[in-house]
Amino acid sequence: DARVTQTPRHKVTEMGQEVTMRCQPILGHNTVFWYRQTMMQGLELLAYFRNRAPLDDSGMPKDRFSAEMPDATLATLKIQPSEPRDSAVYFCASGLVDRVTEAFFGQGTRLTVV
């Protein structure tokens, strides 16, 4: 059963701490997305990777957020330093560049910064 795996599922951290969220895309998928979901803003696109290369991270606060794909099986989203306003659910999704309808979401990481 192919699925996108995200870890951790929940994270509570203190303001100022570094947070790293991980995503394992579905094997064979060549696109990876990071989204942030809040009640007020809904789902916001933070970053997009194609074949491990970042194509668009315009939705990501550059001063504190960074996204990487060290290899095809791992995508990471880091926040340093974290702030209370970063509290949200962070979703990773993966798909195939030529099959736009088949992007699958992971279960998300619920981040709380206190």
Add this chain to the structure above:
Amino acid sequence: GQNIDQPTEMTATEGAIVQINCTYQTSGFNGLFWYQQHAGEAPTFLSYNVLDGLEEKGRFSSFLSRSKGYSYLLLKELQMKDSASYLCARNSGGYQKVTFGTGTKLQVIP
């Protein structure tokens, strides 16, 4: 969501039909998604419209009018399990830049 509007909440009765509307900015438009998201879970794909018209898939149908920047999701024979948020999302740009609305929370009541 950026330039995507849909009602915040709707309530409908089990067995009935409900239509969830979505309007979006037409510039750079490639296609329109609908996703379903149950509370505490990930969004799951429902439909993707590229051309004008109605596409039916079981109890769910999705309509698109590109000239009007308008879409709707039609749910028939509502079931309690259909209580969820329904997210309208626009695909634009040279790649899969998908922009989501804030979603419509649908409550199905007996």
